[in-house]
Amino acid sequence: MSSKIAKYEGTEITPEDLRRERYLMTTYHTSLSYAWSSGVATGKYLAGLKEGEIWGRRCNGCERTLVPPRMYCEQCFRATSSWVRLEDRGKVVTYSVSYVNSDASRRDQPIIVAVIEIAGGSPMMGILHLLGEVAPEKVRVSMEVEAVWKSQQDREGAITDIVYFRPRRKE
């Protein structure tokens, strides 16, 4: 605001106006279906998940192993070189506890969301996933975790073939 300006325009609609239905509401029921291309790299990644395996791509330029995998290296801007099977475990890079759904409504039970650095990939190569079988207050950054897979017949080649990651059980 400038001290030279006396009045700022704008007319507020209050929550009271909403309650009294002074605000017209139109709801559209739009149904959009998308047939996403998985892409070359993610296609192979999904095929691996179906087999209970996590695969990354190696770049011989920067010598990084990338996950999620891509067919080109964005840093070297060249084709990546080979497929590498990674381990189905890793370390928590960061985590949070979600009390809300996608539409900002409240969840009945909070879920733990994490970025997990996958063992066998390069440092900081993480994926987004959920944590389970652990209380939120017990989770730590750098905690070792392992994938809990759906049963073989239930896996469909999707990121949800991993149900969640749980604290690693020492062998």
Next chain:
Amino acid sequence: MRRVAVIGAGMTLFRRRMLETGRELSYEASKMALDAAGMTFKDVESVVLGTAPDMFDGVHMKGEYLLEGAGGLGKPNSRVYVGGGTGVFTPIGGWWHVASGLFDSCLVVAEEKMSPLHPHPQYAFWSIFDHTTERPLGVTLLWIFALEMRRYMHVHNVTEEDIALVAVKNKMNALDHPCAQIAAKITVDDVMKSEKMVWPVKRLDVSPPSDGAAAAVLVSEEVARKYTDDPVWIDGVGWNVDSQYWTNRELCYPAYLESAAKMAYKMAKIENPRKQLDFAEVYDPFDYKELHHMEGLLLCGKGEAAKLTRDGVTQRNGEFPINPSGGLLGVGNPIAAAGMMKVCELFWQLRGEAGKRQVQNAERAVTNGWGDLMQVGTVLTMKR
């Protein structure tokens, strides 16, 4: 490149819901900026418009939809969009128009009307995530901020209470802003006890959804001298973007913002930003982002922002004020308009027109925008 001056700025009230349409809001902000500059619609050669996802308004091609209210009819008109970075990228777009010599004047207008989408505008953001590897996990936009905040806290040993101090300060500063939506006197304890959204993010750590618009008039030096003895100069611009593979990045530091800031500082011949600048309007949709962005803008070292905040350095009457306007946390967050509001604040502060919010002896300042998947940095410096 030619020098580019700002000679007028305007904005509407920021509110959760407003009667005015996006076009009407754009008109009010644009008209105020033109009046302040002493110009009319006819004097404007070009228009750059900034507005965020079409999904908020439920109107496709929002750039064209807003055109008439933004003074763009029959003129070279373009829309820029880089998520939350849009508000600062819009005047950067205007700067290209004038600095290049293509135009002598450019009206820059940023608008957002988030209220139409029910039950909550947050919902518009689910499609920002990867459709195959992330969306099936039940994503919500708040996740990425909570994950980034947690990582920042972990690496630098920063507490939730340290971060809450930012919300307390900005909401307090906003009490002096006549357009503010959620100005308030609150305590750290209020923030700590507010409803958990996606821990560590709590209700009072977050800026609200808002409706609003803001605008400014950018002109060449020659035109500026005709209209005013008191122009403010845009002396540096910078922008950068990091990888969409956000889970592969070190989230504790916005390296892309540092790159954008260095680009702007180089142009503005700023070698020591903390010394050479007098204050900053730092992008603060969340309280932790103020600390994160102070570091990315090289206003302090990595992990030092919390201490500066605790020590009162960033208060409006402190040694280096951050967000004297009240920021997004206090004034409100109509996405594109919120960033533009910060640019207007720089203009008003540097002209000495900021009234109760006035930072003493302010001659140079920086502002930044940030957005998309925590990956865009847009930076602009101004001097009087």
